[in-house]
Amino acid sequence: MGLGPAILTIFAFMVIPIFILGVFSFMPADPYGGVDKGFSYEAWVQLFFERDLDDSLIFDPVYLQIIFRSIVLAVLATITTLAVGFPVAWYIVQQPAKKRELLLFLVTIPFWTNLLIRAYAWILILGKNGMIEKPLYGLGIIDESLELMYGNLAIGLGLVYSYIPLMILPIYASLEKLDFGLIEAAHDLYAKRYSVIRKIVIPLCLPGIIAGCILVFVLSLGDFISPSILGGGKKMMLSNLIQFQFSSARNWPFGGALTMLLLIMVGIGSFFYIRVLGKREEIK
């Protein structure tokens, strides 16, 4: 019964709104915002096709491209945060207890500032005449802007920067539980450092690695701030597109359909996570 209020809150403020959006996606759009009565799968058709003047459907990949870009950027962000985050977590866990606490604290420091402000800070770094370009101009290495901002690179960097603590922390948590006696045992049985990481450390902290990957992937996929500020709105991601439908485009059903699609993709990711974890539990 103790969970009652929590379940009620989640139900009232999450499940019901999502359900409403799902219903909206099957209704006709009201041009002034909101939805009209009736049933229509127009919004779902719109994901893949455009209506020609004569009402015939023409395949239109523009939205699919945005979805595809979102997935690619989220995957790249996940891979990059893993590549950087795992060694960091591995390093932290090997430090003496006091230093570990300090390092973990440093990892979480970016959370102290608003994400929006941190995104703007990246403009100062990457932007025209920013911290990267200025010295390069001065040294005469470049004579025109590198155009680092407002593209996939800037969005990707923003994603990696925003979510890397969410990769480091779960991996650290699982590494901390690792029995270091096993590492000694593996060394004793002729395994060199690299083999120990590959055969012992990674398999045993897989739950942490997967948790970190899911967190970073899901949040990157639905990220709004990086594409809108660092991408300058030129390169949209899924969440910008959704926001656009509910505001300027006033196409709520299409926004609802996109939301459902994002939810389904996240759901598939989580499903695999639970399956992999479930299999490991069986072993135990």
Add this chain to the structure above:
Amino acid sequence: MNDINAISVKNVEKIYGGGKQAVTALKDIHLEIRDREFFTLLGPSGCGKTTLLRLIAGFEQPNQGEILLFGDHLEGLEPYQRPVNTVFQSYSLFPHMTIAENISFGLKMQGKMQKEISSTVAEMLELVKMAEYGERMPNQLSGGQQQRIALARALAPRPKVLLLDEPLSALDLKLRQAMRHELKRLQRDTGITFVFVTHDQEEAMSMSDRIAVMSQGSIQQLDAPETIYERPCNEFVANFIGDVNLIDASVSEFQPGKLVCQWAGSQVVAANTATTADLSSENRVRLAVRPEKLRLVTKDQGQTNAQVTESMYMGTDRYITVTCDHGENLEVRVQNSDVSGEVIQEGDTVGVFIPELSAVALTDQQSGLS
């Protein structure tokens, strides 16, 4: 038999930490472990026995001195470069691998051929009598079974020396006793030198060819189990291995290997293991007598008379405490083999007799330790 020692430890010193917090874990250790020997490092926790084992395995580096394995220097070699394997106290089986994968791990890392690996794994499972368990996971096995697998895993690469770090301490008593026979058999069958670390003197006595008794980072005595028990060199060893009565006597005469002493107004002839020079300057000496070596005789027939203050029936033995006329308390163990029905009762007055050479004179050097 090989003339070269399996392991030679020369002048090894190990200090943890630095500055004011530095702790000396081992000081000036000299040790030679023979080929095919069952060698035990015995001592209380914190005596440095595990540190010495870890130095041999390569998990720690000595601050001074050197360790040789069959004549080869081990200095600077990583654990994975040393042909020794360890059986860990907590087994440390890899939880995500099957039993067979656990045993084959070392062989795979050595780059052995698959065919050789599978035959060795089968052989090892057979050796520890766990042939049907290859496909199980470690957590599906009992503690005793995991212990056997840990042994099989460490023996599979055929190390030159097997190091065992208190491998039996996590098992219950019955299993521990059964595993003693098992370990002894494995050592005989494989012909590998075993270096066994334990704080359990019974374990050490029952299995070892030789024992090094350690305390406070140094070796107190290194001998065969019988010698350690019968002829302890100092008070620490005498106390640590078995029960002992320590009595103070004065020396009246030196003889080769013997020491004629005065105790309670009578003469006691004690064995003298130390060089006479060590004792000649002293006229007081401390003697160690095992409780089962003391005899209770009829009043006035022994060196002194005593009152029985406690008599405990233990089945095979009777543990008796007597208070001598001059005030000293002694523990006596009387075997329960007398069928006459005569039983020593509390309050009886008896004679205490210390037979010739049943007491040992202890060197005073280490007697500050306990």
